[in-house]
Amino acid sequence: SQTIHQWPATLVQPVGSPLSLECTVEGTSNPNLYWYRQAAGRGLQLLFYSVGIGQISSEVPQNLSASRPQDRQFILSSKKLLLSDSGFYLCAYPTRPTGELFFGEGSRLTVL
Amino acid sequence: GNSVTQMEGPVTLSEEAFLTINCTYTATGYPSLFWYVQYPGEGLQLLLKATKADDKGSNKGFEATYRKETTSFHLEKGSVQVSDSAVYFCALTPKSSSNTGKLIFGQGTTLQVKP
Numbered sequence: 001s002q003t004i005h006q007w008p009a010t011l012v013q014p015v016g017s018p019l020s021l022e023c024t025v026e027g028t029s030n031p032n033l034y035w036y037r038q039a040a041g042r043g044l045q046l047l048f049y050s051v052g053i054g055q056i057s058s059e060v061p062q063n064l065s066a067s068r069p070q071d072r073q074f075i076l077s078s079k080k081l082l083l084s085d086s087g088f089y090l091c092a093y094p095t096r097p098t099g100e101l102f103f104g105e106g107s108r109l110t111v112l
Numbered sequence: 113g114n115s116v117t118q119m120e121g122p123v124t125l126s127e128e129a130f131l132t133i134n135c136t137y138t139a140t141g142y143p144s145l146f147w148y149v150q151y152p153g154e155g156l157q158l159l160l161k162a163t164k165a166d167d168k169g170s171n172k173g174f175e176a177t178y179r180k181e182t183t184s185f186h187l188e189k190g191s192v193q194v195s196d197s198a199v200y201f202c203a204l205t206p207k208s209s210s211n212t213g214k215l216i217f218g219q220g221t222t223l224q225v226k227p
Contacts, residue, residue, distance in 0.1 A: 006155075034214075043201065043219035044156075090155055100146055100205075101215055105155040 002027040004104035006091050012110045019064075019078040021107045023091030026072065031093040033074040034101070035066055038088040050074060086111045114139045118202050118218035125192055125225050133187040133221045135176075135202035143204040145169075145178055145185040146215070150199040159187075159200070192225045199223070 003026040013019060025031060035047045046059045048066035056066050063082050067075045074091055088108050092101040119134040137143065147159040147169070160169030165180035174189045185202060202218040 044215075044217040046214065049214065092156075100144075100158050100161055101148075101156075103148075103155040103157070 002095070002102050004091055004093070004102065006089075006104040006107050008107060009105065010108045012112060013081050014112055015083055016080045019076070019081050019085070019109070021076040021089055021109070023074040023076075023104060024072055025074075025091075025093055028072075028093060030071055033068065034092045034094075035074065035076050036090045036092060036103075038090065038106075040087070044090070048076070081109075081111045083111050085109065114143070114204065114206050114216050116202050116204055116216055116218035118200075118221050121199075121220075121222040123221060123223050125223070127194055127225055127227050128191045129225075131187070131189040131192045131196075131223065133200055133202075133223070135185045135187065135218060137183050137185065137202075137204050139183075139204055139206055141207045142180070143206050145176070146203045146205075147174070147176055147185070147187050148201040148203060148217075150201065150220070152198070156201065192223070194225045194227055197223055197225045 005024045007022055032051050034049045036044045037047050038044050048056055048058055050056050050068040053068055064078050088106050090106045091104040095102055115138045117136050144163045146161045148156040149159045150156045160171040162169040162178035165178055168177045176185050176187045178185055199220045199222050201220045203215045205215050
């Protein structure tokens, strides 16, 4: 069955500190993987997607980066967090054939 | 370009009231259309979908019909419950991006159902 694990579930970090959010998936192989962000009171914004190991595409310029060290692992990082990085971060992959997204339960980041 | 517009919330209803959340889209060709739901503190779950014109998606008493002539995909439910309180997102994936997961989301509509 399809499963996405995200951790940590909740994180409070000071401005300028580093960040690492991890996403691992089960029940699929060689998936496209996605990081979306939901800022307070706003919709979802696609941040990064990956079509394979080591392949990362960025959708918007920002303070964050992503990596895919293994087929089923997708990591979101920052060297120095900004207040504007606060939000709810969701990892996802598409089911076939219609491309609907299956989401993890998210990681809520608060930068103080 | 491709975009999705939803009615602004919050929408506040009494239990057993009729629900409509409007969604219109702009896209080239024939996109697939989706409604996702986000319950408090949780991630998003697919609620229903439609992949071609005149298709009706339905799930848990919710329905939405793919209307090409009006470029709409309005969400409806005949009788809402308190447990339906959540944020609802309309989304599309262009045909050129089908099977890739590149969804374009509306801004979300918060529904509050009071007993």
